[in-house]
Amino acid sequence: MHHCIGLFVFLPPVFDHSGGGDFKVTPGMKTAFEQQGYVLVRSLLDSEETGRVREALESQDSVWKHSFGIKGKDGRLSRLCVWSNPGNDVTGVLARCEKMAGTCETLLGGEVYHYHSKLMMKEADIGGKFLWHQDYGYWYQNGNLFPDMMTAFVAVDGCTKENGCLKILPGSHLCGRLDHTLTEGQQGAELERVEHIKSRLPVMDVVMEPGDCLFFHCNLLHSSGPNLSPSRRWALLVAYNRRSNNPVREHQHPRYRPLTKAQNSLLKTCPLTEPNPEVKEFMDPSKSRTLANVERPSETQRQ
Template identity: 40%
Template sequence: MGNFSLNASQIADYNRDGYIVVKSLFSTQEVEKLYHTALENSVMQKNAMDLNDQTGKKTKLSLWFTPGDDVFGYLIRSERMVNSVGQLLQEDSPVCHFHTKLMQKEPKVGGAWEWHQDYGYWYKNQFIFPDQLMSVMIALTTANKENGCLQVIKGSHKMGRVNHGFAGEQVGADMEMVNHALKTMELVYCEIEPGDALFFHSNLMHRSEANLSDHPRWSLISCYNSQTNLAYAETSTSWRVPVSIVPDHALLEWNAGSFENADFLKKENDPALKTTGWENEVKTS
């Protein structure tokens, strides 16, 4: 994977559609290392949060800010990830890492995520420019319709920010606008295999259904920001620190490193989960 680069067609697709899928960005061996570390990492599990959907099913996630010298940090900081993000953000500014989430949707119990835009959350952190924010989902297990893969509304990033409010314990988009979007634009199920990467804009409307299958759906979602994109109400600091890039081969060569000091988010400290200002913004029924 040395010197990996997106091509002009992929960049054009991202700008038009709000997302692209890059197949096999990470190898089978790399994904196995990531997945087994995630399964066995007691620190990661201890810091996992449960978020309820509207039916009471739970999605478990662990979220941290600063990428370290561990297998997850080497994925976040890998040359192929950071350079690809830089190509898509198209800014003459260093790429910074906002946060990464380990999403854990277990068989039969993994909850849904309501329709939302990531910038619907990050607006509360007062990031100024949504075009300078994006996410990269790396599948650790197969994601398909049966186990609740990501669904996106193609081109919906061009709508701008839609009002958001609470839907269960999650923040969801105004369903009137979502329904208009679904009548206007194409709904796409992003079925991806382990190692595939889904790059998507912070204003792309997306959701996922509950995992009612017999198989887990685990993924890592790393969120990146241009250094020039200021966040006036964000208390973490990684979003303004240029990523210290490591070569692509570093991930497989990693064999030690503590995760004890990672700056995990606590549920009570998440500004997107505080009700002030959200109560009357959205119709979620």
């Protein structure tokens, strides 16, 4: 599918890293990110790296303990766990490694720091949807003055249309920040404006295999449907902010803290988990400016 933005037609910026080796941002990737607001890299993580990340997330009781759900009007639950400090375990090394943090520095054009990581958990059959929104619609309220921010979305499980894969509007980051209001417990972009943008830009279903990574700009409009399948859909998202965009107010995510980048090879040798999980600095959703209708998990709900 070609994307038409204004008078220009672009091919989807999808790049294959299945051959392994060092990963470097090419001029074509940089141009695509600036024009379309995203870059999709197939097999950014190989099967061993993906397996270690999955094992680490599944084995930590702290992830479940600190997770919370947002229930929609349809009764479905969108569950997530958010933390501020990357740490030295495999999820921390992933957030700090060159092919994640280094890629975001190149795409954003300056030094970045770890804004937060989150595990998005759409459980089989019951996982909820996320409304059309921009991440900067949230992060603007946290005192970030410029949209010099982005997210790296790593598929832990396969992401399909049936289990609620991400949907994006390529090029929508060029619209600037939209007004967001609280709807169904979520901050969603102004519906009428989104519909107008959808009449000009194509909706793209981001179908991903485990280990694929979507790098996208904080003003890119995106959403996701409910999980109507018998397959779980977990994804690990790492958000980055430029050092020059240090927030002007205290909030639930950190101000600038230097990020010590790690070699990609450490993903296969670092510890799976932190000896003390609390060093991850898990977020308390009650302190968020942009969340409502939050539910805490019980052991009986655990899938």
